[in-house]
Amino acid sequence: MVGGPDFSHETAARALGHIRIAGVDEVGRGPLAGPVTAAAVILDPAQIPEGLNDSKALSAARRAVLAARIRAVAEVSVGHASVEEIDRLNILRASQLAMLRALDGLARPAGFALIDGNRLPEGLAMPARAVVRGDALCLSIAAASIVAKEVRDALMRDLAQQFPGYGWEKNAGYPSKAHKQALLDLGVTPHHRRSFRPVHNILYQEK
Helix, strand or coil: CCCCCECHHHHHHHHCCCCCEEEEEEECCCCCECCEEEEEEECCCCCCCCCCCCHHHCCHHHHHHHHHHHHHHCEEEEEEECHHHHHHHCHHHHHHHHHHHHHHCCCCCCCEEEEECCCCCCCCCCCEEEECCHHHHEHHHHHHHHHHHHHHHHHHHHHHHHCCCCCHHHHCCCCCHHHHHHHHHHCCCCCECCCCHHHHHHHCCCC
16 A cells, blocks of 8 residues: 555564554544443464555444454454543543553553554653654554444444434544534533533533
8 A cells, every 4th residue: 555554663663572462542532422432452473464544534334344354354452441430540641541541451561562643641650752643553453443433433423323413433532513403402411521512511610
């Protein structure tokens, strides 16, 4: 794939003697509702699914196919941080917590982590490297972005059944026009992030 993610970051880590290299990415920093979700994926260099890319560059149907292929050939773990944790810690710390939980959930520990973004999670107890735009550059991180988005979107579809009217099955909790209007019309659910301004303003608007 021209200009797509490649295996060079993993190869560089291998050259330093690391063998179990996990790509880590999170989704769900921007929504007004739902958890933030991270995935850790250790790819088998001999069985990398074709077509891996930043999850945002893929259609929903393509993501679903690739997520299944990744799970068939790679080691995968998913971690979440709850709405309560997002409100208590802030979204950055909660995102990092979800990443740490994803890494901790691997059946066997990773030896090295490639983390999407410009900083490593606080408390990460293994060698690691932050990769800016990692989901577009690094195959393991791209795989993690696909799995995390697939899991979180499914979770938001389930929540949409319990709390209809907010359009979570379509907007995954992001602040679409319809979602913001539903907040005004229907009010705030237990799954809304109270520390996020549109939600906070509705809860604490001057009477």
